[in-house]
Amino acid sequence: MTGTRTVDVDGAPVHVLEAGAGPAVLLLHGSGPGTTGAGAWRATAEALAPTVRSVAPDQAGFGRTPLPTGSRGGLDVWTGQASPLMAALGHGAYAVVGHSMGAAVALSLAAAHPDRVSRVVAVGSMGAPCASLSPDLDALWAAPPGPAGARDMLRRLLLDPALVTDEAVAGRAAAMTAGAEAFARLFPAPRARWVADLTLPVATLARVQAPVLLVHGAQDRVTPLVESVLPLLEALPDVRLHAFGRCGHVPQQEHPAAFRRLLADFLAT
Template structure:
């Protein structure tokens, strides 16, 4: 590491209900990177090309949410409320306001936080994030191809299924490396409690998804919003971002051709430049 490169800190913090692992790097305006779901997902694997690049301009915080990475397992009381966890983290780190960058599930957290706590969000940037409503042209009688692969990998986190998972996330299959699949598999194997906890939510009577209750509140988002989506996303169809950008007043959309669910990985240089320019105004 040269003197010019941002210094990384790998840390744990005790929040009121959870011990959360996070990576911190850089100085300046706080930017929180919120990872997506999937077995073995972590902030470091989800944002590996972005943490260092963005830390050259901002104070980057990349947490593992409860139920992922090295953080505690989520629970039915507060652990599944990622907005509450995020606000607790910001409070603990004495961050009054931050830019939120969320991929997929992380984007859900970013949208939910922007609605519930608008004063805590300076900028909102999402990639491949579902809209809180049923889409007109997306599969209506079951999961998308990508979600089906993800759910199967949770039930059977084999090396073969992890490889299929990273492949379905990417348009460019050269990005679906064995190293990335192995990193996801290793992280999943290290925390069987995370896997069991995720799978447990599909037993018993299905509960309403709280996120869907925010459909009428999306228009209330006041933070400048950048919605990024891969045209070839097989997990969350492009229609979701088109819905969001038509309803959020101060928003714009970027659609990346030849891009799947991981814009921040497949188009890392362009993604990092978009985020930096958008936050710096």
């Protein structure tokens, strides 16, 4: 059964999508304007429902989860929210799947709580040491609400232009408009500082004890493969990589069936 609800986490509301039954998997979305847990992960959560219990929150500042008072968000805020959320839902141990910004949060969470995080899947990951702000990530964070901004953003995220449909643009434009006020506080210019905030030091990555699967698109322009993946391969103690050819920043959308098989196999191993 799939449904959404708002959970009290240390006195703050966190909106979550939950689906399925079985071992718990925390699904963390990326940082694009208009992104939500359900928008990013509903299809994946429903596909995994026969074997796992998926939890896909709106992270602070996205969707229906507000930022803490006086906060601009950031890695510490998102990492600090994740573990208490899973505890509030009764999950003592769990795997974490994160996309882009969410992948950096997943790795940070695994380093902070090696006793709770059993596996990590980092998709189109941010967080690599010495990463820089790509032109496409800069443009994505700066995308204005509305159809034109939504279409430009989707074209940067996805390699296949056939996926940038009028329906997809309309849906993202509506979500961008709904979340515009909160998002304006998250990544204002100059934006290189927010990449630095999401960068994990080598010493932190070395504390990740869980097995890590890196999943990346070979043509990812938002987090280019060489800069974003190779440093993680060097720094993480237990890591493997799957790169999708003919794929941009969102493998779970461009290669959904293959991505879900890969994810299910890794989580079940």
